[in-house]
Amino acid sequence: MLNALRLNRIYLAECIGSFALVFCGTGAIIINDQTNGQVTHVGIAMTFGLIVLAMIYAFGSLSGAHLNPAVTIGFLISGRFKLQFLLPYVVFQILGALLASLLLQILFPENINLGATIPSGSMMQSFILELILSLLLMLVIINVSHGSKEKGMMAGIAVGATVGLEALFAGPISGASMNPARSLAPALVSGNLSQLWIYLIAPVLGAILAAVICKLFEE
Numbered sequence: 731m732l733n734a735l736r737l738n739r740i741y742l743a744e745c746i747g748s749f750a751l752v753f754c755g756t757g758a759i760i761i762n763d764q765t766n767g768q769v770t771h772v773g774i775a776m777t778f779g780l781i782v783l784a785m786i787y788a789f790g791s792l793s794g795a796h797l798n799p800a801v802t803i804g805f806l807i808s809g810r811f812k813l814q815f816l817l818p819y820v821v822f823q824i825l826g827a828l829l830a831s832l833l834l835q836i837l838f839p840e841n842i843n844l845g846a847t848i849p850s851g852s853m854m855q856s857f858i859l860e861l862i863l864s865l866l867l868m869l870v871i872i873n874v875s876h877g878s879k880e881k882g883m884m885a886g887i888a889v890g891a892t893v894g895l896e897a898l899f900a901g902p903i904s905g906a907s908m909n910p911a912r913s914l915a916p917a918l919v920s921g922n923l924s925q926l927w928i929y930l931i932a933p934v935l936g937a938i939l940a941a942v943i944c945k946l947f948e949e
Contacts (some may be wrong), residue, residue, distance in 0.1 A: 741822045743793035747785040748826030748911055751797050753834065754781040756845025756916050760838050775901055779894025783886045790881030798909040799823055804868040804937030805878040808944055820911075827915035835919050846916040847905030847929050856904035857928045863896045864908045864936025865943075872944045908933050 758777040762769035769777075786795045796802045799820040805811035834844055849856035870892045874885045897906040907913045913929030916922075 740793040743789040745822040745826035748823040752827040752830035759845035775897035783890025786886040794879035800933035800937040807941035810878040823911045827911040831915040831919040844916040844920040847907040859904040860932035861936040864933040868937040868940030
């Protein structure tokens with residue numbers, strides 16, 4: 731059994747990692763808006779990929795660096811994660827994301843959306859994109875992880891590169907969130923909730939499908 735101190739460290743790691751993801755990732759979107767595109771779309775995609783890579787190296791051996799409720803649910807469905815830890819993981823992931831969005835609102839009060847994920851095409855188009863992107867991301871995560879932990883050189887590079895790749899090509903249409911916490915935080919803080927359901931449901935469904943698919947290949 732994990733003792734209380736270690737559990738608190740694990741939950742704090744998820745909180746800090748999720749904070750860093752949203753602060754850097756949505757921060758790049760905000761700063762790109764503020765500077766008339768100096769960060770660029772490629773820069774935003776790279777920022778998301780690199781911060782995920784960095785947080786896996788920082789916290790992968792402790793909490794697994796899920797940073798994403800959909801990933802935690804995917805690990806649960808795959809049989810690699812215990813149900814008793816699901817709610818605390820998700821709560822601390824969302825808490826970290828919310829703290830990041832609140833800080834960004836203080837830093838950039840004139841920014842309306844705070845990096846919220848908003849479809850540029852139809853809602854169904856973005857829903858399908860987010861589902862498939864999340865499925866592919868979870869497939870990679872499951873196959874480079876040790877149990878429910880994303881750790882080691884391979885996991886950091888593979889997962890970070892996948893996030894960056896998917897953000898590069900799909901970001902202009904769906905926002906390439908793949909992460910309910912990443913989308914929930916700026917939506918709540920900015921009050922832009924109209925299409926939030928896409929980014930809460932599609933990533934979770936994609937992660938669940940990935941876990942089911944991976945089970946089919948188990949020997």
